[in-house]
Amino acid sequence: MPLTWLDRAGSPLLALLFPDDCRLCAGPLKGFPRIPVCASCLDAPAVNAEQHYCAACRTPFLNARPLNEQGLCRLCAAGFTRFDAAYSYGNYHGGLHGLIHLFKYGRMRPLAAPLGRMLSSALPRDQVFDAIVPMPLHWRKLLVRGFNQSHLLAKELTRRTGIPTEPLLRRRRHTAAQAGLSSAQRRANVAGAFTAGSDAQGRRLLLVDDVFTTGATVNAAATALKRAGAARVAILTLARTDRLQNVRSLQSDSPSERGATE
Numbered sequence: 001m002p003l004t005w006l007d008r009a010g011s012p013l014l015a016l017l018f019p020d021d022c023r024l025c026a027g028p029l030k031g032f033p034r035i036p037v038c039a040s041c042l043d044a045p046a047v048n049a050e051q052h053y054c055a056a057c058r059t060p061f062l063n064a065r066p067l068n069e070q071g072l073c074r075l076c077a078a079g080f081t082r083f084d085a086a087y088s089y090g091n092y093h094g095g096l097h098g099l100i101h102l103f104k105y106g107r108m109r110p111l112a113a114p115l116g117r118m119l120s121s122a123l124p125r126d127q128v129f130d131a132i133v134p135m136p137l138h139w140r141k142l143l144v145r146g147f148n149q150s151h152l153l154a155k156e157l158t159r160r161t162g163i164p165t166e167p168l169l170r171r172r173r174h175t176a177a178q179a180g181l182s183s184a185q186r187r188a189n190v191a192g193a194f195t196a197g198s199d200a201q202g203r204r205l206l207l208v209d210d211v212f213t214t215g216a217t218v219n220a221a222a223t224a225l226k227r228a229g230a231a232r233v234a235i236l237t238l239a240r241t242d243r244l245q246n247v248r249s250l251q252s253d254s255p256s257e258r259g260a261t262e
């Protein structure tokens with residue numbers, strides 16, 4: 001990994017910028033680590049322990065309530081799902097929420113390494129993929145944030161699995177923020193937002209994103225890849241929000257949970 005200006009500046013400046021407390025639990029840090037998060041916070045996020053999965057998309061649930069008699073989640077039962085499987089490391093709360101927030105909004109890029117390790121551990125080893133596709137950011141958002149968090153995670157996964165990262169998706173237009181929209185509004189908001197080139201033709205693709213909320217965004221991206229001829233599209237995310245919440249919002253079509261957007 002290339003040295004950042006912070007590395008070159010040395011630890012006195014680092015100490016000035018990062019007081020030696022963990023950014024998540026405020027506990028003391030040893031020395032001046034590149035990531036100002038203590039070891040126990042980095043290890044804290046627990047993996048998904050759910051035993052209930054949608055029979056079609058494999059999205060995990062905390063209990064069987066969101067699944068119908070055929071074992072399908074509401075999105076699959078309604079025929080909205082265009083991806084073949086969805087894997088996730090954990091739930092978007094507690095320590096994992098804190099780490100993702102520091103990574104994305106705190107722009108703490110070195111967190112890509114430990115988060116990439118978690119992402120890699122959530123990938124079933126019996127699945128074969130030809131390429132890892134990062135969820136693209138619109139250039140305006142890229143300009144503001146300075147990096148695409150999904151691309152950093154994808155590259156980390158490439159380092160661990162040897163599967164190449166290929167940015168096969170493009171954002172066609174800028175979409176309004178998803179937070180505060182109902183599921184139907186989210187689907188309308190992102191429909192047609194992505195395009196994919198002929199490089200997707202006949203290939204088994206792993207679409208990587210940080211957070212799986214209602215699935216509307218990844219579903220729109222999967223639709224574009226399938227239209228471009230992809231043989232298979234699976235989704236891999238670090239965290240998912242509580243799908244029970246999303247199922248309720250699907251049923252009532254009321255504004256769903258705020259917070260997680262791309």
Ligand SMILES: [Zn+2]
Nearest residue numbers: 022025038041
């Ligand atoms: Zn800590």
Ligand SMILES: [Zn+2]
Nearest residue numbers: 054057073076
């Ligand atoms: Zn499903």
